[in-house]
Amino acid sequence: MMSDPPDRVTKARAAYHVIQDAMCAALAGIDGGSFSVDRWARSGGGGGESRVLEGDGSIERAAALHSDVWGETPDRLSDTMAVGSTNFRATGVSVIVHPRNPHAPTLHANLRYFELDDGRSWFGGGADLTPYYLYEEDATHFHRILREVCERHPIADYPHWKRSCDEYFRLPHRGEARGIGGIFFDHITDPTMHEYQVDLGSALIDAYVPILERRSDTPFGADQEEWHLIRRGRYAEFNLVWDRGTRFGLETAGRTESILSSLPPRARWVYRHAPPADTPEAELLEFLSGEPREW
Amino acid sequence: MMSDPPDRVTKARAAYHVIQDAMCAALAGIDGGSFSVDRWARSGGGGGESRVLEGDGSIERAAALHSDVWGETPDRLSDTMAVGSTNFRATGVSVIVHPRNPHAPTLHANLRYFELDDGRSWFGGGADLTPYYLYEEDATHFHRILREVCERHPIADYPHWKRSCDEYFRLPHRGEARGIGGIFFDHITDPTMHEYQVDLGSALIDAYVPILERRSDTPFGADQEEWHLIRRGRYAEFNLVWDRGTRFGLETAGRTESILSSLPPRARWVYRHAPPADTPEAELLEFLSGEPREW
Secondary structure (H helix, E strand, O other): OOOOOOHHHHHHHHHHHHHHHHHHHHHHHHHOOOOEEEEEEOOOOEEEEEEEEOOOOOEEEEEEEEEEEEEEOOOOOOOOOOOOOOEEEEEEEEEEEEEOOOOOOEEEEEEEEEEEOOOOEEEEEEEEEEOOOOOHHHHHHHHHHHHHHHHOOOOOOHHHHHHHHHHHOEEOOOOEEOOOEEEEEEEEOOOOHHHHHHHHHHHHHHHHHHHHHHHOOOOOOHHHHHHHHHHHHHHHHHHHHHOHHHHHHHHOOOOHHHHHHHOOOEEEOOOOOOOOOOOHHHHHHHHHHOOOOOO | OOOOOOHHHHHHHHHHHHHHHHHHHHHHHHHOOOOEEEEEEOOOOEEEEEEEEOOOOOEEEEEEEEEEEEEEOOOOOOOOOOOOOOEEEEEEEEEEEEEOOOOOOEEEEEEEEEEEOOOOEEEEEEEEEEOOOOOHHHHHHHHHHHHHHHHOOOOOOHHHHHHHHHHHOEEOOOOEEOOOEEEEEEEEOOOOHHHHHHHHHHHHHHHHHHHHHHHOOOOOOHHHHHHHHHHHHHHHHHHHHHOHHHHHHHHOOOOHHHHHHHOOOEEEOOOOOOOOOOOHHHHHHHHHHOOOOOO
């Protein structure tokens, strides 16, 4: 047991709370609704605070999840990282936003910090965007903000992390990317990652909120909603079949309701659905099925 | 390559086609719509015929899938069964029915036969029912038909296979059974399993169709539909997270559209949804969270 938490965990945990607060405030401000707050305890040690907004506003569901857990190191922790360790401590924050309007993209972001009792520690995380219609200016804006954060921190490697994100957020069984990517990093031991994560966390609002605002009033009809739901089915497929964090959580008796709050609130599956040629729907699909783009 | 198929594969394949035909005829008769037919080829050898009904009738989606595939034995085939084998041949039929009415349960059934070129061969399969409202007479009827088929064949072991089904169709991350169970068997080498499968295949109509018919006209409102969609979300979770066949198919580049035709046509996720006490919804949940029942 590490009941007296080392300084770095305390710092990370506090920074993640600030990010959680700021994202909730920004999202609730746009939506007009409010987040419900659930505190939960983990039987093996620690716990978390899950905040979820599910109202009638422009956001159909948003989740801002904070956790700070410790205990015996699970065998499966991060592949082979657990070898030689008996106890671990992990803290993290995740934000997932599923807007109601099909023209507004889904945001996913996660920042996390791990420590093992053999002295090893590392940072992981990232942020990515999943649009249902391809607005190049949105993708360019999102990537520009992420790249600028990276440029302010010597430890950050935007080109590498952008590529890792493209590789990770893929549905091999569909031959499709999940969205327009972002950044993804893991197992970064350098302690200056703390300052990078603080900066990234606060930049998430700039990266996403203006996009959510400018797309939330776009008119849409039943056809666009159907497309939205079909693409959200793909999002559910990625999270349930391929996402390592989701699978690890479900297979190791994590808190199911928090883990699955990343799923879309509604989804649709249609056998062999294919959008008509030369439509915005076909354009998105063509992009997702092709090589990743530099934004 | 086994271009001259041994007799047992030919028999199984033909029997599965008869089952596919009979189920499609029975389901189309009730629904009023018709199945579309897709024939597909597998790059490694063989192929299949997927029939799907997605109309406006009492069935929201039904899939009747036939396959007959062969080639190099995948490393991951049925855990350690592949050891010592270079080539395999597998044929099977699956039927999944997602009715529109929340009072009508979902049917899943699968019959399959495997052969390895080292001489080993085995049968697998089963049938199970997933209701959204618990009608005891439906569960009793379904299990009675399955038990009676087993009683006609010395190789069949209803109590064992019923228990295997309860164990397999569970969502550990929810602490819930998927539905009211049925039977589940695998790795049965006895050749008289052929006659058992033929009998089971034809009994599926008796086991399911009367239930579908008597529940499809039950009135329902928005609350029942919401519950239906939330429970269908659980069905999607089981198939994508836990079902070995689905995961094996997606991870070994099977035909995605056929594999995922088992998913519900629509699904819904609500954070920490819990039905009010003393409602039919709470009654189902209580049953699914408890010990399996003998029907």
